Amino acid sequence: MDTSNLPHDDSVEELLPQRSSLTDPLLQQRSIHLSRSSPNNTSQLAIIGSNLCPIESLDYELIENDLLNQNWRSLGKVDKYRYIFLKWTFSLFIGILVSAVGFFNNLAVENIAGLKFFSLSKLMDAERYWMAFGVFTGVNLLLLLSASAITTFISPAAAGSGIPEVKAYLNGVDAPNILTLKTLFVKILGTILSVSSSLHVGKAGPMVHIGACIASIFGQGGSQKYHLTCGWLRYFKNDRDRRDLVTIGAGAGIAAAFRAPVGGVLFALESLSSWWRSALLWRSFFTTAVVAVVLRLLIDVCSSGQCGLFGKGGLIMYDVTNDTTTYHLADLPVVILLGVIGGVLGSLYNFLMLKVVRIYGYINEKGRAHKLLLTSVVSILISCFLYWLPWIASCRPCPSTSNGDCLSTNRFRQFQCPKNHYNDLASLFFNTNDDAIRNLYVTGSNDFYQPISMLLFFVSSYILGILSYGVVAPFGLFVPIILTGATYGRLVAILLGSYTELDHGLVAILGSASFLGGTMRMTVSVCVIILELTNNLLLLPLVMLVLLVSKSVADSFTGNIYDMILQLKGLPYLEGHAEPYMRQLTVSDVVSGPLHVFNGIEKVGNIVHTLRSTGHHGFPVIDEPPFSSSPVLYGLILRAHLLVILKKKAFLPTYSLSANESAYKRFVAGDFDKRGSGKHDTIDDINITPEEMEMFVDLHPFTNTSPYTVVETMSLAKALILFREVGLRHMLLVPKSSDRAPVVGILTRHDFLPEHILGLHPFLVSSRWKRLRWRRSTVSKCFRSFIMWMAHSS
Numbered sequence: 001m002d003t004s005n006l007p008h009d010d011s012v013e014e015l016l017p018q019r020s021s022l023t024d025p026l027l028q029q030r031s032i033h034l035s036r037s038s039p040n041n042t043s044q045l046a047i048i049g050s051n052l053c054p055i056e057s058l059d060y061e062l063i064e065n066d067l068l069n070q071n072w073r074s075l076g077k078v079d080k081y082r083y084i085f086l087k088w089t090f091s092l093f094i095g096i097l098v099s100a101v102g103f104f105n106n107l108a109v110e111n112i113a114g115l116k117f118f119s120l121s122k123l124m125d126a127e128r129y130w131m132a133f134g135v136f137t138g139v140n141l142l143l144l145l146s147a148s149a150i151t152t153f154i155s156p157a158a159a160g161s162g163i164p165e166v167k168a169y170l171n172g173v174d175a176p177n178i179l180t181l182k183t184l185f186v187k188i189l190g191t192i193l194s195v196s197s198s199l200h201v202g203k204a205g206p207m208v209h210i211g212a213c214i215a216s217i218f219g220q221g222g223s224q225k226y227h228l229t230c231g232w233l234r235y236f237k238n239d240r241d242r243r244d245l246v247t248i249g250a251g252a253g254i255a256a257a258f259r260a261p262v263g264g265v266l267f268a269l270e271s272l273s274s275w276w277r278s279a280l281l282w283r284s285f286f287t288t289a290v291v292a293v294v295l296r297l298l299i300d301v302c303s304s305g306q307c308g309l310f311g312k313g314g315l316i317m318y319d320v321t322n323d324t325t326t327y328h329l330a331d332l333p334v335v336i337l338l339g340v341i342g343g344v345l346g347s348l349y350n351f352l353m354l355k356v357v358r359i360y361g362y363i364n365e366k367g368r369a370h371k372l373l374l375t376s377v378v379s380i381l382i383s384c385f386l387y388w389l390p391w392i393a394s395c396r397p398c399p400s401t402s403n404g405d406c407l408s409t410n411r412f413r414q415f416q417c418p419k420n421h422y423n424d425l426a427s428l429f430f431n432t433n434d435d436a437i438r439n440l441y442v443t444g445s446n447d448f449y450q451p452i453s454m455l456l457f458f459v460s461s462y463i464l465g466i467l468s469y470g471v472v473a474p475f476g477l478f479v480p481i482i483l484t485g486a487t488y489g490r491l492v493a494i495l496l497g498s499y500t501e502l503d504h505g506l507v508a509i510l511g512s513a514s515f516l517g518g519t520m521r522m523t524v525s526v527c528v529i530i531l532e533l534t535n536n537l538l539l540l541p542l543v544m545l546v547l548l549v550s551k552s553v554a555d556s557f558t559g560n561i562y563d564m565i566l567q568l569k570g571l572p573y574l575e576g577h578a579e580p581y582m583r584q585l586t587v588s589d590v591v592s593g594p595l596h597v598f599n600g601i602e603k604v605g606n607i608v609h610t611l612r613s614t615g616h617h618g619f620p621v622i623d624e625p626p627f628s629s630s631p632v633l634y635g636l637i638l639r640a641h642l643l644v645i646l647k648k649k650a651f652l653p654t655y656s657l658s659a660n661e662s663a664y665k666r667f668v669a670g671d672f673d674k675r676g677s678g679k680h681d682t683i684d685d686i687n688i689t690p691e692e693m694e695m696f697v698d699l700h701p702f703t704n705t706s707p708y709t710v711v712e713t714m715s716l717a718k719a720l721i722l723f724r725e726v727g728l729r730h731m732l733l734v735p736k737s738s739d740r741a742p743v744v745g746i747l748t749r750h751d752f753l754p755e756h757i758l759g760l761h762p763f764l765v766s767s768r769w770k771r772l773r774w775r776r777s778t779v780s781k782c783f784r785s786f787i788m789w790m791a792h793s794s
Contacts, residue, residue, distance in 0.1 A: 020708075021086075025618075047569040050371065058412060065704050096290060143193045248283055254529070256291050260532035353465075371472045382464055514549070598610075618637070658750075708722070711734055
């Protein structure tokens, strides 16, 4: 396999088993062949947004070499205090910007969608029904096509919610353009347009990606291209600090979407982050507190009605505080039933959505025209469904609590009904999803909705939520899932009205919690978010119970929706547990291909040849006589650092050691800082003359002298835990005996993936860890046994 045509990124990494033919005899001698030469055929590409892209790994490991150690020793107290000050300052600015974007998104959606529904109501009042249908369908199509077009042509990485990509990034996976300024712009504008288009989607999920983008931009260290940088900002030009900022930004995004500061921190902890510590918890909490304060200030601006159709700025909070909320022991079976239903419906929702996303993926991969065509078809179908279905519902008189005038608020829609009457199904369809949820959560409204209307709306929202996801546009799943859960919660409350005294609005809240638990499998964070959303602490025991039941039931059928999308996209996410078969293997059992190493004093031509012929990103450095008594592992050097050395032409005319002082004079620590978004240097960008090819480079000052190494007999399970918990990019394998080469292989992320391991050792498939799943045959057998038992009993 010719590796020169592969992308030079971590997707290829040390897993490439072959290389170009070696013409240099010295290089041939140092090409150490491992015990296994089978290639790693696992995919090194993944779907990012809507496009297939090469993926890389992130460098969370601290690099310790002579140059960087000298730089750290030169730092004084002022530098340390400056670093701490910048961390907290960035947290403050992230909170302010994320909250401002969240407020702007809500303001824009409420006004755009409000104008659309206002125009529709005017046409309906004039009995121009076909004109109303044309306007409704046309505006929806224009909005969604605009969102899809800017995503397709400007930033495909902005498609979807972005939560799987952020979760993978915090696990150590990087991909082009997922956290750039261009992606941020498309994410904001695209979310506003798609949510306003009556597509059954939400804007909460994209806020996680938006918050991560804003935080990542702060960690870029400015822009050298536009001369917008300073020495202070270089402290954050590394993946460890950027990881912390992205975690903070993602939590702030949830806090801004739901006005749930504590829920935002817990969401980042429970669902996104792979590494956590107490200092990060404190900074995340500070950032979400800033979000809550800024949102409160911005909402007060709208209290006087200066925000158009946004009204008083209710944002997404559904205040259902009720001091008379009561429940008894007799109500617990209803709550448990809601949890069971939520678990079953949630697992089915995930299963069907995955099927639809696969079908959409086959269409989208055919090209941009097909993406836009699919978007148009979905938009028109959903618009037809939303407009004509409410005609089935019968008209109802305005409730007595509204004094006969129930149409002055967004709670009720007249649609085709006579004066002082409303269409309960249209009142849910022809509102934004946020307003529809408010309508369903309202307490004291048990008689507002008919059972048939609730059934139709539940089936509609369930199906439309599945059909909407997969279109190339930015949007999320949170709000549609909350709405669908609230609908079947009310439906269950209506059907069991004689068996429970729980208010229908409160049962709708429990329905939302159960459906969230059944689809996303989050417990603590969802519980807190629901309580902060509704401002009703009295529901805490019931919400906890319904979440535990729904998650337990759903785990028996499918995985959570974000893990399933991660797997579908091909993102190499490392789980926190080891598969049982990994204990049967050692690390040497999964290493593949020849290993390329460099000498401490290396020929320039050998370095250039290796960088051009392989896609590796890390190379062991070996010291051999006369610089050591025997071959010894000196450390590991990165491709990015080699490119800096070649670019600065730090060459030696002879095969000899250079003085460290010369390295300190020619290089500064900032030369090796991790670049942010944008074009990175490649070996093809560096011009090396034939004379320079014959010169040498002293790699000692630039080599990481303390890479993580494991003995070749370590179990793969133990190595996986170390690799993931420390956040490594490379793990070196050293031999058990001293009479062999000092290093026998390198492990990277792809070596720990089940697809790679089971490809090398297919006989281990039967011992792969499996959840307890209810299969179709098992369910059928249990059902037949139950029927036979009932027949025998009767």
